[in-house]
Amino acid sequence: MKLIIAIIKPFKLDEVREALTGVGVTGMTVTEVKGFGRQKGQTEIYRGAEYSTNMVPKIKIEVAVASDLADRAVEAVQAAASTGAIGDGKIFVLDLGQAVRIRTGEMNETAL
DSSP states (O other): OEEEEEEEOGGGHHHHHHHHHHTTOOOOEEEEEEEOSTTOOEEEEETTEEEEESSEEEEEEEEEEOHHHHHHHHHHHHHHHOOSSTTOEEEEEEEOOOOBOTTTOOBGGGGO
């Protein structure tokens, strides 16, 4: 099993969700986050005054998948989240040791 963590631009969430559903992902966790990478923040104009923010709003998606689905899920996220511009985000893939469905007690891939 793999845990896929993707940090994407907020307006790309629906496209990424549809792409993941299309490859067989059955659930995900979505969190609104802030951070920065090479962008180093952004400049915004509010009520006529320009100010810069150190943190850029992003969406963090966490998806647990069977190992054989991980590559297709990563490709789906990358294709759906890409704009070709700086700040498109990152995808991290981690090994997932165990999963348990609380309601039934199902373990590992059957719990996904």
